[in-house]
Amino acid sequence: MFRLPPVGARSYTYRLMESTQSAASTASSAAPSGASSSSSKRGAALDPEVRKFDALAHEFWDPRGPFHPLHALNPVRFDYIAQRAPLSARRVLDVGCGGGLLAETLAGAGAQVTAIDLAPSMIEIARLHAHESQIAIDYQIASAEQLSARGGAPFDVITCMELIEHVPSPAVLMHALRQLLRPGGQLFISTINRNLRSFLTAIVGAEYLLKLIPRGTHEYAKLLRPSELAALARTEQLNLLDVSGIEYNPLLRTTRLTRSPDVNYLAHLERDAEAT
Numbered sequence: 001m002f003r004l005p006p007v008g009a010r011s012y013t014y015r016l017m018e019s020t021q022s023a024a025s026t027a028s029s030a031a032p033s034g035a036s037s038s039s040s041k042r043g044a045a046l047d048p049e050v051r052k053f054d055a056l057a058h059e060f061w062d063p064r065g066p067f068h069p070l071h072a073l074n075p076v077r078f079d080y081i082a083q084r085a086p087l088s089a090r091r092v093l094d095v096g097c098g099g100g101l102l103a104e105t106l107a108g109a110g111a112q113v114t115a116i117d118l119a120p121s122m123i124e125i126a127r128l129h130a131h132e133s134q135i136a137i138d139y140q141i142a143s144a145e146q147l148s149a150r151g152g153a154p155f156d157v158i159t160c161m162e163l164i165e166h167v168p169s170p171a172v173l174m175h176a177l178r179q180l181l182r183p184g185g186q187l188f189i190s191t192i193n194r195n196l197r198s199f200l201t202a203i204v205g206a207e208y209l210l211k212l213i214p215r216g217t218h219e220y221a222k223l224l225r226p227s228e229l230a231a232l233a234r235t236e237q238l239n240l241l242d243v244s245g246i247e248y249n250p251l252l253r254t255t256r257l258t259r260s261p262d263v264n265y266l267a268h269l270e271r272d273a274e275a276t
Contacts, residue, residue, distance in 0.1 A: 057121035060099030061129055069212050069248060070101055070162075073264075076246060076255045077161060077190060078105045080266050084242070085186040087111040090156040093180060095144045096163030100126030100137065106159070107135050114138040114155070116147055144176035154182035161190040164229075165222045171232055178236035184273040187238060190246070190266050194223035198263045210250050226261050233269050242268040 059065035081087070088110035094103040097115035099122050107113045107130075115137055117123055123139050130137045140147070144160075158181050160173075167173050181187055192202050199220050206212040230240045245258035245265050257266075 057099060057119060057125045060101070060122065060125050066214055067099075067101075068253065069206075070098070072248060072253050072255045073190075073246065074101050074105060076257060077102060077159075077188075077266065078109075080244065080257065080268075081106075081157070081159060081188050082109060084268050085157045085188075087157065091153065092157045092159070093147075093155040095158060095160040095177065096166075097126060097139070098122050100129055100139070102159060102161060103137050103139075104130060104133065104135050107137050111157070114140065116140045116142045116144070118143055144173055144180060148176040148179040155180055155185060156182060157186045157188070159188045161188075163191075164189060165191050165218060165224060170224060170229075171235070174232045174236050174238070178238055178271060181271045183271055185271050187269040187271065188266065189229065189269065190264070191229070192218065192223045192264055193261055194220065194225050194228075195262065198223060201263045206250075212250055226265060226267065229267055237272045238269045239272065240267060240269050242266075 060067050062068075063071045087106060090111050092106050092111040092113050094106065094113060094115040097103045097117045098119075100115060103113050103115035103126065115126065116139075117126075118141065120141055123141050126137070127139050130139070158177055160177060164170050164173055177187055192198055202223075203218055203220060207215045207217055226243045233240050243261050243265055245260040245262065246255060247258045248255050248264065
């Protein structure tokens, strides 16, 4: 497991924010003419979602900040993955890595981790935190589709946590994930179900009443039922091996796996060993 640097969470957050702003300013002034517009075109389809999380990047590693539910979720997500896929010396890709919470945990288990996200500030925060924690992770500003288009060796394990409900086309994302995964490789997806209970719990309760996460984080229409995820998987020759619910207690700030995927759930998929 990773170890946080021996500083207060909030002071570390502000120090990361200052470093990120400084790095962004330097990169902006050094960028060649046209580089900014080119970057904007690459992420245009996801701009509203990217901006939503990019603005909060400096608070990512604050366990009491707006991402504190992710800090509670992370041990459960990691255990779920580690119990179903070998990680030591395996090539692992974390898609939509944010500030690197899961990526660092996977690297701590001996995995060779590549982690990607379209939010530049999130990647900068992740790189700074990994550097201070002395953890080697290959962070890249890229989408799964962009990484797939580059070619390269496929991955043994891919994780895609809390991302598929934010992209314009889950089908396009699933295809890219399949292309990036080796035959026989393991894919783990975490997302939110679409039903009345999930609407009341994950959106009304979490965003508006308890304010666990910022308002507007999720759009109900983009949420995915397990059956819809399974249909996307079959199209890409991915076998759905397991679906488990995740229950978060906002009072105790604890998380556990459950049998019910009514709200948050984890899915374990495997690419056909003979798939081409």
